[in-house]
Amino acid sequence: MRLRSLITIFALAAITATFAAPNRTEGETASGISAQALKAKTDYCKTCHGLNGQGFRGSFPMPRLAGQQPEYIANQLQAFIERRRTNPVMFNVAHVLDPPMVKALSEYFRDLNPKPLGGAPRELVTDGKKIYEEGVSSTNVPPCASCHGPEAKGTDAFPRLAGQLHDYISRKLSDWDRERGQKKDQPDNSAIMQPIAHDLTAAQIKAVAAYVSQLE
Numbered sequence: 766m767r768l769r770s771l772i773t774i775f776a777l778a779a780i781t782a783t784f785a786a787p788n789r790t791e792g793e794t795a796s797g798i799s800a801q802a803l804k805a806k807t808d809y810c811k812t813c814h815g816l817n818g819q820g821f822r823g824s825f826p827m828p829r830l831a832g833q834q835p836e837y838i839a840n841q842l843q844a845f846i847e848r849r850r851t852n853p854v855m856f857n858v859a860h861v862l863d864p865p866m867v868k869a870l871s872e873y874f875r876d877l878n879p880k881p882l883g884g885a886p887r888e889l890v891t892d893g894k895k896i897y898e899e900g901v902s903s904t905n906v907p908p909c910a911s912c913h914g915p916e917a918k919g920t921d922a923f924p925r926l927a928g929q930l931h932d933y934i935s936r937k938l939s940d941w942d943r944e945r946g947q948k949k950d951q952p953d954n955s956a957i958m959q960p961i962a963h964d965l966t967a968a969q970i971k972a973v974a975a976y977v978s979q980l981e
Contacts, residue, residue, distance in 0.1 A: 817879035826933040835871035837924040881928035885975035893976025927980035934974035
């Protein structure tokens, strides 16, 4: 009888933990943002980043946000807000976001998982895989996997690269100094990439971009 009572108590506790939402009204997300407000914002994001956050190729390649590490998205939005990362469009988009909305957006896109758009030259994938896994010893470029993980899915502040548009990655790595770290007295996690991007050749950049773009 005692065992049955304990089982009942634990079962009720598990159900309560699953469904409880303290201090949250109906229609609110875990970040305290209304579902309606979040939908309005994500619908706006999707006009550039694709209906499932998979990225989009228009006049310029727009990055995949789907499956991205929440901490990384939050950090980059803050970098746009503080003008530490250069992008005129994102300056205007990001500066109106408050911390709860930044958190809600980061968590929303993390949970999307569409197929990669692909399109990278297949003949570059093998060389890109080698650089990703082993680095380039002649120029002291470390393996990409050492920060971004063996499956390129990132962790915490290190971004997911798997499924990212290859042309977007190529542009960002090639233009790193002109877009990132604009406030030298306020370095962030992306400062790690500055010497790496600088030491990669254009061919190596294209190869790595091709490799990670086809990962799921």
